[in-house]
Amino acid sequence: MDIQSLPDFSNRDTVRDPYPAYAYLRDHHPVYWCDHLKAWLLTRYCDVFAAQGDVKRYSSNRMQQLVDARVPPEKRGQLATFVKLASQWMYSQDGDIHKASRNLLGKAFTPRSIESLRQSIQDITDRELSRLEPSTDLKANLFDRIPALILAMLYGIASEEALKLRRWMKDIVMFLGGSLDPGYGPEQALEGVEEMYVYFAAIIEQRRKQPEDDLVSRVLEASQDSASSNDEVLAQIVFILVAGYNTSADQLCIGLLHLLEHPEQLEALKADLNLVKPAIEEMLRFDAAGSLSHRVLNEDVTIGNVTMKKGDLVYLIRASANRDPAKFTDPDAFDIRRTNNDHLAFGRGEHFCMGTALFRLEAEIVFTSLFKRFPKLSLIAGKPAIWRTNNLQFRGLKELPIDLGKGV
Ligand code: HEM
Numbered sequence: 001m002d003i004q005s006l007p008d009f010s011n012r013d014t015v016r017d018p019y020p021a022y023a024y025l026r027d028h029h030p031v032y033w034c035d036h037l038k039a040w041l042l043t044r045y046c047d048v049f050a051a052q053g054d055v056k057r058y059s060s061n062r063m064q065q066l067v068d069a070r071v072p073p074e075k076r077g078q079l080a081t082f083v084k085l086a087s088q089w090m091y092s093q094d095g096d097i098h099k100a101s102r103n104l105l106g107k108a109f110t111p112r113s114i115e116s117l118r119q120s121i122q123d124i125t126d127r128e129l130s131r132l133e134p135s136t137d138l139k140a141n142l143f144d145r146i147p148a149l150i151l152a153m154l155y156g157i158a159s160e161e162a163l164k165l166r167r168w169m170k171d172i173v174m175f176l177g178g179s180l181d182p183g184y185g186p187e188q189a190l191e192g193v194e195e196m197y198v199y200f201a202a203i204i205e206q207r208r209k210q211p212e213d214d215l216v217s218r219v220l221e222a223s224q225d226s227a228s229s230n231d232e233v234l235a236q237i238v239f240i241l242v243a244g245y246n247t248s249a250d251q252l253c254i255g256l257l258h259l260l261e262h263p264e265q266l267e268a269l270k271a272d273l274n275l276v277k278p279a280i281e282e283m284l285r286f287d288a289a290g291s292l293s294h295r296v297l298n299e300d301v302t303i304g305n306v307t308m309k310k311g312d313l314v315y316l317i318r319a320s321a322n323r324d325p326a327k328f329t330d331p332d333a334f335d336i337r338r339t340n341n342d343h344l345a346f347g348r349g350e351h352f353c354m355g356t357a358l359f360r361l362e363a364e365i366v367f368t369s370l371f372k373r374f375p376k377l378s379l380i381a382g383k384p385a386i387w388r389t390n391n392l393q394f395r396g397l398k399e400l401p402i403d404l405g406k407g408v
Pocket residue numbers: 052060090091092102239240241243244245247248251288289290293294344345346347348350351352353354355356358359
């Protein structure tokens with residue numbers, strides 16, 4: 001569907017399918033001030049790419065501006081603790097402080113340490129697949145569970161605890177993404193952050209006394225070689241969950257839906273599971289779960305004939321960049337055989353996602369196992385997938401009803 005006028009991002013239909021709106025902005029207003037979001041929107045690949053590499057002018061220290069854009073002045077004071085805590089997350093940091101936080105995790109989060117999780121991720125996936133009913137909502141009963149169980153394993157916490165943590169992570173992420181839904185307001189986000197900090201402070205204390213073979217213990221060990229305080233360690237430990245849970249759950253779910261909506265590609269994939277890696281990259285390009293990031297300008301920036309002012313909030317719309325015809329051939333086509341798929345779903349540069357290896361491994365195992373076990377799985381006639389429409393930043397489904405064609 002083409003649109004011919006300025007988009008309305010407070011409209012749930014636009015949130016459900018924002019791609020026509022992005023196409024319009026790329027063509028007509030590539031640097032667009034959005035009153036609803038109180039931010040500039042950059043939608044072209046070249047501009048998003050340049051901005052994320054320009055850490056001098058585009059700061060990641062964004063929490064106060066995000067709260068100011070979302071919360072009326074009389075309520076902002078209540079969120080001072082939220083802003084303070086969330087500003088210590090590495091994704092809100094710049095320069096040397098940011099590098100120190102990344103190093104803290106980098107030592108614990110190497111591609112080798114992720115690859116060593118392969119068998120455990122396979123075991124979790126197999127266990128979860130074997131408890132599925134023949135006709136089921138795969139969002140609630142599979143994709144919402146697997147990433148939480150994997151993160152629990154990484155953190156050395158019990159599975160039931162991880163399933164409980166999901167509520168806090170959702171509350172925080174939905175608020176950060178600018179939810180249209182009053183159920184995900186600042187109060188819920190603050191409560192989620194505070195409860196998560198109490199929970200993980202206790203875990204850190206336990207691991208200090210008795211280290212285990214888990215991520216928390218490895219980050220603590222790395223922190224002994226650096227000058228990082230307990231608060232900084234805690235901030236990054238909590239942030240990994242905030243960054244890694246919803247994105248992974250939503251991306252797996254969205255990815256499967258697009259495959260099911262392109263049956264000829266699904267058949268090709270089932271016939272040759274070597275296509276699973278390019279298929280995952282195409283899911284990320286075509287419809288990334290984390291569809292944008294924010295920055296705050298350190299100085300006035302002019303693109304074309306538009307000047308954005310120092311202190312303004314800017315949205316880097318990666319989902320739009322990934323559909324830019326100036327970069328990708330036939331960008332609105334979902335094509336699992338696409339080559340040169342240089343998408344921006346994981347960002348780029350200094351803030352490049354630290355969870356790429358984990359997500360790619362997880363997705364490879366989940367999709368391969370799912371199709372081997374349930375080769376006949378299909379959507380259910382009369383029960384379509386339902387999109388969440390409360391949040392432009394974090395795309396995802398509410399429900400994905402599936403008939404597993406139970407062959408096993
Ligand atoms: C499909 C899944 C995922 C997507 C689409 C995604 C996307 C992103 C993006 C776009 C950024 C950059 C944010 C910015 O520039 O402001 C980012 C940062 C980050 N991601 Fe992911 N992510 C995913 C999964 C994960 C997972 C599984 C983890 C860890 C368990 C993770 C950990 C992080 C961390 C720690 C950062 C911050 C890096 C920094 O600021 O230096 N992500 N992610």
